[in-house]
Amino acid sequence: MFSFALAATSGGARAGLLTTPHGVVETPAFMPVGTAGAVKAVTVRDLGEAGAQILLANTYHLMLRPGDTLVAELGGLHGFTGWKGPFLTDSGGYQVFSLADLRQLSEEGVTFQSHLDGSRHLLTPERSLEVQRNLGADIVLALDECPAYPAPKEAVAEASARTTRWARRSQAAFGAATGGPSPAQWLFGIVQGGVHLDLREKSARELVELDFSGYAVGGLAVGEPKKDMWTVLEQLDPLLPRDRLRYLMGVGTPEDLLEAVGRGVDLFDCVLPTRNARNGQLFTRQGRLSIRNARYRRDPLPPDPACPCYTCRTTSRAYLRHLHLAGEITAATLMTVHNLTHYLDTLRHMRQSILLGRFEEFRGEMQRTLAAAGAEEESSEPSPSL
Amino acid sequence: MFSFALAATSGGARAGLLTTPHGVVETPAFMPVGTAGAVKAVTVRDLGEAGAQILLANTYHLMLRPGDTLVAELGGLHGFTGWKGPFLTDSGGYQVFSLADLRQLSEEGVTFQSHLDGSRHLLTPERSLEVQRNLGADIVLALDECPAYPAPKEAVAEASARTTRWARRSQAAFGAATGGPSPAQWLFGIVQGGVHLDLREKSARELVELDFSGYAVGGLAVGEPKKDMWTVLEQLDPLLPRDRLRYLMGVGTPEDLLEAVGRGVDLFDCVLPTRNARNGQLFTRQGRLSIRNARYRRDPLPPDPACPCYTCRTTSRAYLRHLHLAGEITAATLMTVHNLTHYLDTLRHMRQSILLGRFEEFRGEMQRTLAAAGAEEESSEPSPSL
Numbered sequence: 001m002f003s004f005a006l007a008a009t010s011g012g013a014r015a016g017l018l019t020t021p022h023g024v025v026e027t028p029a030f031m032p033v034g035t036a037g038a039v040k041a042v043t044v045r046d047l048g049e050a051g052a053q054i055l056l057a058n059t060y061h062l063m064l065r066p067g068d069t070l071v072a073e074l075g076g077l078h079g080f081t082g083w084k085g086p087f088l089t090d091s092g093g094y095q096v097f098s099l100a101d102l103r104q105l106s107e108e109g110v111t112f113q114s115h116l117d118g119s120r121h122l123l124t125p126e127r128s129l130e131v132q133r134n135l136g137a138d139i140v141l142a143l144d145e146c147p148a149y150p151a152p153k154e155a156v157a158e159a160s161a162r163t164t165r166w167a168r169r170s171q172a173a174f175g176a177a178t179g180g181p182s183p184a185q186w187l188f189g190i191v192q193g194g195v196h197l198d199l200r201e202k203s204a205r206e207l208v209e210l211d212f213s214g215y216a217v218g219g220l221a222v223g224e225p226k227k228d229m230w231t232v233l234e235q236l237d238p239l240l241p242r243d244r245l246r247y248l249m250g251v252g253t254p255e256d257l258l259e260a261v262g263r264g265v266d267l268f269d270c271v272l273p274t275r276n277a278r279n280g281q282l283f284t285r286q287g288r289l290s291i292r293n294a295r296y297r298r299d300p301l302p303p304d305p306a307c308p309c310y311t312c313r314t315t316s317r318a319y320l321r322h323l324h325l326a327g328e329i330t331a332a333t334l335m336t337v338h339n340l341t342h343y344l345d346t347l348r349h350m351r352q353s354i355l356l357g358r359f360e361e362f363r364g365e366m367q368r369t370l371a372a373a374g375a376e377e378e379s380s381e382p383s384p385s386l
Numbered sequence: 387m388f389s390f391a392l393a394a395t396s397g398g399a400r401a402g403l404l405t406t407p408h409g410v411v412e413t414p415a416f417m418p419v420g421t422a423g424a425v426k427a428v429t430v431r432d433l434g435e436a437g438a439q440i441l442l443a444n445t446y447h448l449m450l451r452p453g454d455t456l457v458a459e460l461g462g463l464h465g466f467t468g469w470k471g472p473f474l475t476d477s478g479g480y481q482v483f484s485l486a487d488l489r490q491l492s493e494e495g496v497t498f499q500s501h502l503d504g505s506r507h508l509l510t511p512e513r514s515l516e517v518q519r520n521l522g523a524d525i526v527l528a529l530d531e532c533p534a535y536p537a538p539k540e541a542v543a544e545a546s547a548r549t550t551r552w553a554r555r556s557q558a559a560f561g562a563a564t565g566g567p568s569p570a571q572w573l574f575g576i577v578q579g580g581v582h583l584d585l586r587e588k589s590a591r592e593l594v595e596l597d598f599s600g601y602a603v604g605g606l607a608v609g610e611p612k613k614d615m616w617t618v619l620e621q622l623d624p625l626l627p628r629d630r631l632r633y634l635m636g637v638g639t640p641e642d643l644l645e646a647v648g649r650g651v652d653l654f655d656c657v658l659p660t661r662n663a664r665n666g667q668l669f670t671r672q673g674r675l676s677i678r679n680a681r682y683r684r685d686p687l688p689p690d691p692a693c694p695c696y697t698c699r700t701t702s703r704a705y706l707r708h709l710h711l712a713g714e715i716t717a718a719t720l721m722t723v724h725n726l727t728h729y730l731d732t733l734r735h736m737r738q739s740i741l742l743g744r745f746e747e748f749r750g751e752m753q754r755t756l757a758a759a760g761a762e763e764e765s766s767e768p769s770p771s772l
Contacts, residue, residue, distance in 0.1 A: 038709050038716040066708040074686055074704055082700040300460055314468040318460055322452040323424050329715055330424040
């Protein structure tokens with residue numbers, strides 16, 4: 001039921017096809033983030049129309065609310081949310097380290113208090129996979145330890161080594177439960193090692209030795225300089241097996257995706273398009289547009305005249321600006337629909353250029369267009385609370 | 387371009403057809419409320435799919451933000467919002483009396499401070515129509531004075547008399563601007579008089595004498611006992627011309643609509659279906675359902691198994707409950723889609739029963755179903771801030 005096949009490469013960029021029990025994903029692909037079982041401000045239909053082929057949901061959030069056994073009872077994420085395509089769930093590690101209170105880390109796992117109600121939980125590699133099995137995602141991730149950035153190199157090394165030990169336990173637990181010749185899920189390992197190339201290499205070699213179905217790259221986009229991220233990806237490219245999917249976690253802007261695809265990344269997730277939509281920032285072919293800016297007060301143009309989305313077909317910047325300033329929920333929906341469509345379209349165009357062997361031309365053109373549009377707009381006004 | 391024709395009556399209930407330059411409305415009809423130029427939490431497409439044929443927008447809100455001249459510049463409400471069907475705008479009177487600060491009432495009009503930024507404005511009958519002309523609604527209302535409830539009878543009488551004088555000024559201003567043989571808008575007068583039948587009769591007679599294109603009934607659903615509302619409608623029924631549309635402002639629950647249709651009302655608006663959706667209350671054929679109730683925690687049924695809406699076709703109560711408790715915007719959208727569909731469907735069924743001469747049977751059946759479902763659920767938990 002599962003497979004990943006490369007269809008073409010162009011320079012360092014790869015176009016592939018991921019097949020899952022819930023459908024096919026053309027890569028490189030972007031996963032909208034459905035933290036709590038819904039991508040914020042849009043419906044499943046909106047996601048399909050925007051061109052989404054796979055969604056991410058957060059293990060940490062769903063295990064706390066509504067609880068993974070409840071989701072299982074209601075048919076897993078597919079039955080619960082109504083999204084019939086593939087899901088990927090993260091391991092919960094990143095959220096435990098960034099959101100939870102009173103974390104206590106041991107070799108066994110992480111004990112933490114829920115940020116929602118203070119209840120105590122223990123997340124272990126085995127428990128993470130049990131939760132992800134209950135959620136029923138197509139692709140699941142082995143629990144990792146995410147060190148903060150910056151951290152002393154020894155701390156990063158220790159986290160990285162623990163991530164490998166947890167990856168081994170994850171594989172044992174996964175094999176016992178749902179692995180085997182016709183698995184219901186695919187398990188990915190997460191490469192850690194921060195910005196230290198020797199640690200990254202060590203982590204990658206150890207995980208590849210364990211032979212995962214795919215490899216996530218964690219611990220990037222946590223505050224390090226962009227060039228460090230590119231260097232790490234370049235370092236990992238020859239270390240990871242060509243025939244396995246590579247997933248860069250939590251990245252990034254459309255420009256970041258362009259750089260990462262050029263360095264061999266197949267899969268992305270990020271809250272930027274959805275979160276920024278709620279804050280009034282639109283991504284367009286000409287760069288970012290802060291809808292609160294007074295210049296859009298009487299602007300009859302859609303967010304991006306070249307965009308095929310519902311929002312661009314039916315609304316103006318002036319209308320969106322008004323709705324956003326008035327705190328209307330509809331503004332969040334309309335702008336999220338646009339931003340997701342823009343991300344998914346951008347990746348589709350990248351893929352097309354790879355299939356045509358013209359990724360470098362595409363990259364050059366996209367960079368020139370964004371550069372010509374000038375510096376990105378940033379609004380300094382506070383956001384209405386959406 | 388404008389007409390209203392009765393198609394059938396059944397008991398006191400009327401089925402008609404309102405024709406406007408932006409399309410036809412089958413009556414009795416319910417207008418979703420698009421206060422600031424959007425019906426909260428849904429898109430124009432959602433409204434069309436829910437079966438809406440006409441929307442209401444608020445003169446008070448739009449004159450303050452984004453401003454009526456800006457809306458005019460962008461093509462009026464139709465161009466600005468993308469809703470291509472008819473619009474009705476209210477006069478602004480009710481909001482000035484309920485929302486604005488520091489009101490000063492004179493024969494000329496009402497001076498008030500914006501609840502948004504404290505700016506000072508003067509709303510007169512003439513100014514209200516100017517704003518509504520800029521907004522470009524199909525149906526516009528003459529400025530009225532809405533007394534609080536309860537108020538001394540003399541105060542109600544005075545407000546009612548002033549409403550008539552303002553109605554006369556409105557007609558003069560309207561005739562000069564857009565009236566005439568082929569008007570771009572239809573002007574309705576508003577009957578006041580509180581719960582006092584003699585004042586209601588006086589108000590109705592004076593307004594009918596002025597020969598408006600339609601008649602709104604204001605000053606009800608402001609806290610008076612329900613039975614007083616029905617008595618007023620019964621009193622007004624023979625006083626209002628049969629061939630003119632009757633619009634009951636700001637009412638109400640599905641049961642209220644049933645009662646009012648049975649007393650000859652053609653048109654309704656109310657924030658209940660949209661506001662209650664955001665607070666987690668769903669209207670169904672079996673009565674109201676508070677989605678926060680723990681009994682829905684694992685309920686795989688849609689909000690209303692007989693409802694054809696997107697939400698009922700694709701989601702469960704358990705999923706909506708989870709999204710609502712998690713404060714997800716998507717919950718507001720999904721529940722608004724359902725509540726509006728339920729309202730619009732209910733009125734469509736009422737209309738069908740009138741056309742078949744069976745309104746009394748329909749009323750009996752709807753009342754029996756609701757009674758069998760037992761007391762309405764009410765949740766006492768506070769709402770997440772949506």
